[in-house]
Amino acid sequence: MSSVQRLGLDALWIKEALEAVEGLLLKAPETLPEGAIDAVLSDSRRAGPGTLFVALPGERFDGHDFVADVARRGATAALVARPVDADIAQFVVADTVEAYGAIAARYRRELGARIVAVAGSNGKTTTTQMVAAIMRAAHGDRTASTAGNFNNHVGVPQTLLSFPRGTEYAVVEAGMNHPGELARLADWIRPDTVLLTNAQREHQEFLAGVRETAWENGLAVAALPDSGFAVYPSDDASCDVWASIARARGVRALTFATDPAVKADARMTLDERGDAVLRFSDRTPGGAACLVFPFGMAGEHNRHNAAGAALAARTLGLPDSAIVEALTNFRALRGRGAAIRTEDGSDITIYDEAYNANPDSMKAAMRILVEDPSPAKVFLMGDMGEVGKDGPACHAEVGAYARELGLTLWTCGELSQYAAEACGERARRFATVAELLEHLTELPASKAAFTVKASHSMGFDRVVARLLELHARRDDAPRNPTNEN
Template identity: 35%
Template sequence: MLWTSSEIAAATGGTASIDFAVTGVAFNSREVGPGDLFIALSGESTDGHRFVPQAFAQGAAGAIVAQPVDHPHVLVADTTEALEALARASRARTRATIIGVTGSAGKTGTKEALHAALDRAEPGEAHKSVKSYNNHTGVPLSLSRMPRESRFGVFEMGMNHAGELAALTRIVRPHIAIVTTIAPAHTQFFPSVEAIADAKGEIFQGLEPGGTAIVPFDSPYRDRLIAAARPHAGRIVTFGLNEGADVRAIEVMPSANGSFVVARVGERELSFTLAQPGAHWVANAMAVLAAVDAAGGDLAQAGLALAELDGLAGRGAQHDVVVEDGTARLIDESYNANPASMRATLKVLGATPAARRIAVLGEMRELGEDSDAYHAALAGPVAEAGIEYAILVGDHMAPLASALEGKIDLVHVPRAVEAGAALDRMLRAGDAVLVKGSNGVGLSALVGALVKRRQPCSI
C-alpha cells in the first residue's frame, strides 16, 4: 500500500468518495496499471478528466479529480496543486536519505547510476525518478511514488528558466545535492553560461540543515557553485578528474567498452571497472561515489554496480545491429543534445573500433542567438573523432554543414525520416554509428525503427 484515500484527502485537502488504497501513482493514462492512483491533470492541450474511464479500465484503484466521476476518487479544487501536496506529504513522512541531481548534462545517467549503486547494497530500498520526469509535474510525481519505507530517494531535477530549480528543490528537500556539469544548454533563456550556473546552483537552496553539496571540481564555474552552496550546505564536496578534487579519478585506463578506474574518495582508494565508455562517464562516476559516501553507503558495492551499469535508451545504449553482410555498432544518444554532450559523445564514437565511423547529428535547440556558432564549433570534434560520413538533421545544422564541406562526406537533411533513409542506404558491416540530437528532432524514431527491423543483440 502506497496511499489510502484518507491519507490522500488529508494531504490534498480533498474529499474521498469512498475508502480505497493505491499501490502506485500516474498522471499519464497510458502508464496506469492495476492498483494505481490516476491524477487527472488539466493542461493547455488536454484535460486528464477525459481519460478517467480509460485509467479505470486499465486497473486504476482511485483518482484525484477536480470534478466528480463515477469511480473511487478524491475531489480537490486543483489537481496540479494536489499532486504537489501529495509529494510534500510523501517527503514529510519518509525517513529516507534524499539525493537531488541536476546539471546541464549527465543528470539522468548519474541518477540511474547512483540508484544502482545504492540499490545494490540495499536491494529494494532505493527509490528514483522514472525516465526524465524532472520538471514541475515530474518531480512531484516521482516523490509521490516513493514507498513509505524507502531508505534512499534519488530525484533528478531539471530547468530551462531561472527560479524553477529553487521551487523544485524546496519540495524535494535533499540531504545531498549534486550538480553534474555546467555547459551551454537552454541558452535561449539565459544571458550567459554564468546565469546557467546560477540557476543550477539553486538546487542547494533546498538542502536540509547540515546537508552536503557536491560540485564539479573541473568546471570553470566551480567557485560560483561553491559560493551558491555555502549559505545552505553543512559540507561541500568536489569531484572530478584533476588533482585537488575531494573525490577524484587518479588513474583511468579507457577501452571501447568502458574504463578501468582507480578513484580516491577522501583517504580511501577504490578500483573498479566502469561499464560505460567516455571521460564524461568517469566524471559522472566520481559524482556517484561522492554521493554514496555522503549517504553512508557501501563504496565497494557502488563500484560493482558501476561495472554492471547498462546503457540507457537514448543516452548511451549500444546495439550490435544486423546489416546485410554482418553487424554494425549503434550508439544511441538520441534523447537530447547540447554542445558539451555532443563533444563528449563524439569522443566516444572516436574511441570505438570500426571500419568506418558515421555520425547522425540532429540540431541542438534552445541555444538562442549563439546557435550558429555552437553548431559550427562541432566541426573540430567531428574531425577529431575520425568520422568519415555525417548525416546532419535540421535547419540549425546548416553552419556545421558549411564548416565540414569538402572535409568529410556529408548529407544535410531537414527531418529524421530522411536521415533514416540515408543511413539505411549506406550502413554496412563493421561501421560504428552515433545518433544524437535534441529530442524534438525525433531521432529516437530512427533508432527504434533500425533496432526493431534489424533484430539487434543489445548490450
C-alpha cells in the same frame, strides 16, 4: 503520465491529503469520501477505485476534461482547479500542480528515506541510474529511483509517490528549463544530498547563459537539511556558483572531477590497462581510499558521472564494495550512449545518443566516436533544440569540431545545415529524417561505428531502429523502465 503511483502498504487517507493541500484548498465536498487512497495519478486511463485523480493543465490536454471519465471508472476523488460537472468528490484548489507536489512532499516526509537529488545540464539520467545501482547493490529492494526521465513538475511528484513504504534509500532526478522550477522540485524532494552533474548550454532559449543555468540548478542546495551534502564538480567552470550557494546554506560541500589538474574529493581516471581508478580524499565520509575496477562505459564524461555518483553514495554511508559492484556492471541506457554491437559479422557498433543533445554533449559524443577502434566512423547529427538565438552558431561550432576531429558528419534538420557547412567536404546534408532513413544503406557495411545524436524532438530513435534493421543485432543495451528512447 501513464503509471499508477501506488502508495504502499499503509494507504493515504483523504484527510491526510487535505492536510497536505490545506493552504491551497478553496472548497471541499460537504461529505468526505470514505476509505483510503492507494494511488495518486494524473492519467485518467489508469483511474479506478482507491485513486485520487489530479486534473493537471497541459500543452495538449487539460485534466479537467477527463474528470467525468475517472468518475465513471470509480475513482475515489478528484483534485481540480475548478468544479466539474461529474459524479465524484472534488477538492477545489488554487493550483493542482502545487497541490500534487504538496501531497508528494508530505508522503516523502512520512517515508523518511535518505534521498539523493540529481540535477544539472547533462548526464542526469545516467548519473541517477548509477546512484540507484549503487543503492541496490548495498540495500536491494529497500531502495527506489526515478523511472525514465520523469524529472519535471509532474514527474517528480509521480516519482515520490511511487516509492513503497519501507524505502530507505532513493534517488530522484530533477530537471528544469525555466527559472524557479528546480527550487520548487527540490522543496518537494527535500533531499539529504544534492548531486550536480555540470552546467552546460541547455535550454538557452529560456535561460540567460550557462551561469544562470548553474545558479538555477544549484538552488536545489537550498532544500538541504543542516546535515546535508552539496556534491558538485570542481572541474566545471561554474563550480564557484555552487560553492557560494553551499556556503550560504551552511551545508558541507564535496567535489568530484576527472581533470587531474584540479583539487577534488573524488576523482576517476584510467590506469594503463584501461581500468577505472577512483580515489577519495580524507574529507569524504569513509575516509581516503583508492578503488580500481573495470568500467564498461567509454568517454571522460561517463567517468565524470561515475565519480559524482560514487561520491554521493559515500555521503549516505554506502560501502565501497557496492560502488565497485554497481559501476563495474553499469551500462549506458538506450538513447543515452548505449553501445549496440551487431552480430551479423559486419562488426558494426551503433552509439545510441538519440534522446537529447546540446553543443557540449554533442562534442562529448564525438570524442567517444573518435576513440572507437573501427576504421570507418560516421556521426549522424540532428538539430539541437532550445538553443535560442544562438542556434546557427551552436550548430556551426559542433560542425567545426567534427572537422577538427576528422569525423565524417551526416546532418539532418534546418539548423544542422550550419554544422554541415562548418564541417566542410566531410559532411553530407539531409533535409528530413525520412530522407536520411532512405540513405542509411549507403553507410559503410562493415567494420564501422556510427553515433546517432539529436534532440528528442527530431525523432532520431527511428534512425537507430533502421540501422538495427539493416544489421542483425545484439541489442542488449539496458532500457530505463519507462523510457525506450
